[in-house]
Amino acid sequence: MLTNKRLRLADADGNQSVPHSRVSLADDPDGLDGVATDGATPLRVGNNVVPVNAADVEAFDREYCRAALDSAVIESRQDEEYGLTETESEVLMALYSGVSPFEMPEFVGADVEEVEAVYDRLIELDVIGVVRERTEVEMTAQGRSVAGKTTNNQ
Numbered sequence: 001m002l003t004n005k006r007l008r009l010a011d012a013d014g015n016q017s018v019p020h021s022r023v024s025l026a027d028d029p030d031g032l033d034g035v036a037t038d039g040a041t042p043l044r045v046g047n048n049v050v051p052v053n054a055a056d057v058e059a060f061d062r063e064y065c066r067a068a069l070d071s072a073v074i075e076s077r078q079d080e081e082y083g084l085t086e087t088e089s090e091v092l093m094a095l096y097s098g099v100s101p102f103e104m105p106e107f108v109g110a111d112v113e114e115v116e117a118v119y120d121r122l123i124e125l126d127v128i129g130v131v132r133e134r135t136e137v138e139m140t141a142q143g144r145s146v147a148g149k150t151t152n153n154q
Helices: 060-070 086-096 104-108 112-124 141-153
Strands: 006-011 014-019 023-025 041-045 048-052
Touching: 006 048, 086 104, 086 112, 104 112
Parallel strands: none
Antiparallel strands: 006 014, 023 041, 041 048
């Protein structure tokens, strides 16, 4: 997947997100050590050259440059490859429709932990991003004592 901020590379070991600042088109694809690059675009990521094959995107090198420079978004995998569960799809559509993340458990009929697990999965897929994290708190015995004294003093 390619966005205006990063390139997400997928291989047998999983996914790796790489910011554009660490990626460049490889003019000289040395370092591929005999790897076939049939139709692949060689990209330099740090000190390594990686052949990127996005068969469903014509002229990937040109599209890569557009995404990096023009803030375009290019999807190189089909929607069905995301493999979203029913709950993940429901949460994603609710967010898209404007449901508050804090109202989500009640909206989708799931507990907070399940919804947070869905958020983690969607963040991992780079489908949603973290804006801010809230801290859940509860009053301690000492806090109740202080609050009681404060109330009595007023």
